Amino acid sequence: MSADLKTTAPNGRENVLTSQEEQAKVNEVRRLIGPLPDKSSIYCSDASITRYLIARNWNVKKATKMLKETVKWRAEYKPEEIRWEDIAHEAETGKIYRSNYIDKHGRTVLVMRPSRQNSKSIKGQIKYLVYCMENAILNLPPDQGKMVWLIDFQGFNLSHISVKVTRETAHVLQNHYPERLGLAILYNPPKFFEPFFTMVKPLLEPKTYNKVKFVYSDDLNSKKIMEDLFDSDQLESGFGGNDDTGFDISKYAERMKEDDKKIPSFWTRLNSSSAAPHDAPPLDSIKINSDSDASDNEEKDLSPAHGMDAEIINTDQMVNQGDRNDTADRH
Incomplete structure (x- = not known):
């Protein structure tokens, strides 16, 4: 855990959380959740609980409610059971894939090319997105808890816009993968995309919205973002790098099968600190709207400042410190 963590109080002043206070909040969330079955117990590590607390600005009741909802979602959706064969047809065009390089901060990179959409099934698209998220997390180094999205808009047109898919994507990512996004780079988005992005902004939490950067290949200032984040020899030529290898579905399929x-x-990597008791209650008995999830009015939400750079740096530092103390679980 970090030595001292900052939240922003309603009066605009910073409240500093010591490592002891942070751990106390983690312990309180764990107490409110109660005993869990094995996989859920592994998921609810200190590092994972810390991410939910950060996502809810260290509000224990809100973080507990959010985490309970994820536990139930994972029990029903079973994202850890999705395999390459289940989603291979969605991956054929390279619309989303984990790159074979990381950024200079050690973060996993997911490449997204929305113009290569090959499916009309929202269910199929979300299932593939979840598979990619799980795979990206599986491949995070022990000292890193976040990833980068590189979104390439080459060939993108109005037919590729879907508010329904955007809404469902935002819901899954924000509610069940909190504090996993370090940065989203929108590379060469067309002019007509900006009004659409403004329209869907209400679907995004401020923390998520503030992690989005627009980068244009003909703009020197925004190009510097890429230079600062990536090794140009590893970065794909589609994003201004020197690697022109391109996406190969056969090679990618082999990588994913190995993963x-x-x-x-x-x-199944249980240890003494995360093992759940054999008499843990079934997930159906975990009440999301229980007494522990009291009205938000009982505890004021500590909203963060909306400065993008400060928010990215602060949350990265907080999560990374938490992750370093719980490398057994990257979820």
């Missing part, structure tokens, strides 16, 4: 083999051991 799939790691998943079972990841989710």
Whole structure:
């Protein structure tokens, strides 16, 4: 845990959380959640609980409610059981894939090319997105808890816009993968995309919205963002780098199949600190709207400042410190 963490109070002053206070909040969330079955217990590590607390500005009741909802979602959706064969058809065009390089901060990079959409099934698209998120997390280094999205808009047109998909995507990512996004780079978005982005802004939480950067290949200032984040020899030529290898579905399929083999051991890696008791209650008995999730009016939300750079740096530091203390679980 970090030595001191900052939140922003309603009066605009910063409240500093010591490591002891932070741990106390983590312990309180764990107490309110209660005993859990094995996989849920592994998921609810200190590092994971810390991410939910940061997402809810260290409000214990709100973080607990959010985490309970994720626990139930994971029990029903079973994201850790999705395998390459289940989503291979969605991946064929390279619309989303984990790159074979990381950024200079050690963060996993997910490349997204919305113009290569090959499916009309919202369910299928979300399932593939969840698979990609789980795979990206599986491949995060022990000292890193976040990832970068590189979104390439080459060939993008109005037919590729779907408010329904955007809404469902935002819901899954914000509610069930909090504090996993370090930065989203929108590379060469067309002019007509800006009004659309303004329209969907209400669907995004301020923290998520503030992590989005627009980058244009003909703008020297925004190009510097890429230079500061990536090694140009590793970065794909589509994003201004020197690597012109391109996406190869056959090679990518082999990479993902190898990664799939790691998943079972990841989710059976119980230890004395995370093991759940054998008499843990079934997930259906976990009440999301229980007494522990009292009205938001009982505890004021500590809203963060909306400065993008400050927000990215502060949350990155907080999560990374938490992750370093719980490398056994990257979820």
